[in-house]
Amino acid sequence: MKPALIIGSTCVDVIINIDHLPKTAENLRPTSQTMALGGCAFNVSYIMRLLGGHHTFISPVGGGTYGDYVAKQLKSKGIPVAIRVPEQENGCCYCLVEANGERTFLSYHGVEYTFQKDWMLPYHAENYSIAYVCGLEIEESTGINLIEYLEEHPQLEVCFAPGPRGVRIKDGKLERMMDLNPILHINEQEAYELSGKSNYREAAKALWQITKNTVIITLGEKGTYCLEKNKTSYLVPGTPAENVVDTIGAGDSHIGTILACLTKDIPLRKAIGYANQVASAVVSVKGSSLPEDLVPIQI
Template sequence: MEKMKANKQTLIIGAAVLDILVKVDNLPRTGEDATGDLQKIAVGGCAYNVSRVMSALGGGHVLLAPIGKGLYADIIKADFAKHGIEKTIEEDSGDNGWDVSFIEKSGERTFLTIPGIEKQWKASWFDQIDVEIYDYIYVSGYELEGDSGPVILEALKKRKPDSRLLFDASPRVSYIDRELLDEIMAPGTLIHCNRDEMNALAPSADSVENAAETLYARTHNPVVITLGDKGCYFRDSKDKGFVPGNKVNVADTIGAGDAHCAGLICALSAGSGTREAARFANGVAAKVAGKHGGA
């Protein structure tokens, strides 16, 4: 991947889980007994994927993701050691979560997730880092669901005023408490979402362009809406428009959105404008979509 010389400090908040990737002809219907081909078992999770891609791009960062105690945690711990990832949170009250990812012929993926300690955030976990030093902070909607959301947002109140929070909405965005969602969609937040997530964030908007305007009016920060192989749409204070995607033979879409976030952060922190950063992010996402499984 093309490198980006980022000169800003980035904190990635989220999860590392175990991905079990299964290729299927079609998703099973209720009561059906379907078969699939096991593709691989690997460490994944949005924050983990963002971290791995940022490392590949040369983007310095810290990954704040809990590692528990148990079978899945041991696999994740070994993976962190293999890739030289610092273990910032070690928690012995439970194991990490895991998921089965069903990959259809189109490359589209559907997840069944069994959550672990990554959904049980504690205020004390933030004692490991100084939130105030970071210029960019990534957080996924997965971690903001349920009781963890208020814990994370309380910790983020310590970030410096000119920092940017990249909110990666996630497919679980509609399960996030509405008051908490209103709190995070405020000035200083860069919203990153796909079309389905866009509909949850701006339900009254009748187009991608109108949704971006609605969200930008709340955050006064860049809004980036990914559109699969069509690329993405962005809106910032000076510019807006569609940025075409890169042509690629899709293996699967696992981690493509995470890679897009990583590319966006790296390019923005290197001084690129939003349009240029979106173009770079499209290229990074295409590379990940062209291979099997996450980062």
């Protein structure tokens, strides 16, 4: 299989650990605060690099304090900066992590969530087999540019992770994304919201009727349910995490593992099993980036 195109954001995650989410006017004292690279596309690309998955990472990096931090961190990791837009500010994401590991995101968007078609001129679509995109980029005003790019290159299969704001993608953009017949990668709650169903198997069927392509639904510790393009369906058991620190980046690392496997022609069912193992490892560490020595698989 040809390499993948990973298109989307690299931002700064400001991770704030708190006992619980504050109520209005409540004064809380965080237990810690750290900064790390984040962003859905970065998380996907990062795990693909660790696993040797062939891909090109297209992520605009802006200016300002956060843009400079992103550029410096990418350089230190040996990751090329494909697009630099220093005249526009980079945003950040405040990640509120409760004592139980659950997270809430407050995203301040900058240039990292935007897309311009001319950025892709050095990268010829015929050299790639699949393109990963996230709903946050589609929701932006420049999301229409990304949709048009994908429409103009129908030879690219699309892997779409609409995310928790997927149902809020307006102006017909969500419908146009679904018309691209994408592989869907979603969690259980997202599946219910997008389909209007209350059972993940029924949700997968309803979404398959729209996309006529594979639907992958992550179910936390229960595992992952998959309804393939050919209508084969199965539940791949989860890998229990010994200690859940936080769930930041778990879904991104899951699809990143699947894409890495697909670029190496590993069957989807086996790829999902690997992805479950990686996601379990990710929730056992702080933040979204799994240290290389803790990667539980080799492919």
